[in-house]
Amino acid sequence: MHHECPECTRLWSEYALATRHYLKLERRLATAELSHNQAVIDELRPLLKSAFDERSEIRRLIDRHESQSQAGSAGA
Numbered sequence: 001m002h003h004e005c006p007e008c009t010r011l012w013s014e015y016a017l018a019t020r021h022y023l024k025l026e027r028r029l030a031t032a033e034l035s036h037n038q039a040v041i042d043e044l045r046p047l048l049k050s051a052f053d054e055r056s057e058i059r060r061l062i063d064r065h066e067s068q069s070q071a072g073s074a075g076a
C-alpha cells in the first residue's frame with residue numbers, strides 16, 4: 001500500500017466510482033430481464049459492457065501503477 005500517494009487515491013476513487021456505475025447498470029438489467037423488457041435489455045447491454053471494460057481498464061492502471069511503484073522503491 002502507498003501512503004499519501006495522490007495517484008493511488010485518484011485511481012482507487014475512480015475504480016470505486018466505476019464499480020458503483022457498473023453495479024447500478026447490472027441491477028437495472030436484472031430488473032429489465034425479470035420483466036422481459038427487451039427494449040431496455042438491448043439498451044443496457046452495451047452500456048454494461050462498456051462499464052465493465054472501463055472498470056477493467058482502471059483496475060489495469062492500478063496494477064501497473066502499483067508494480068511501477070514497487071519497482072521504483074526496490075531500487076534494483
Ligand SMILES: [Zn+2]
Binds near residue numbers: 002006008009065
Ligand atoms: Zn501510488
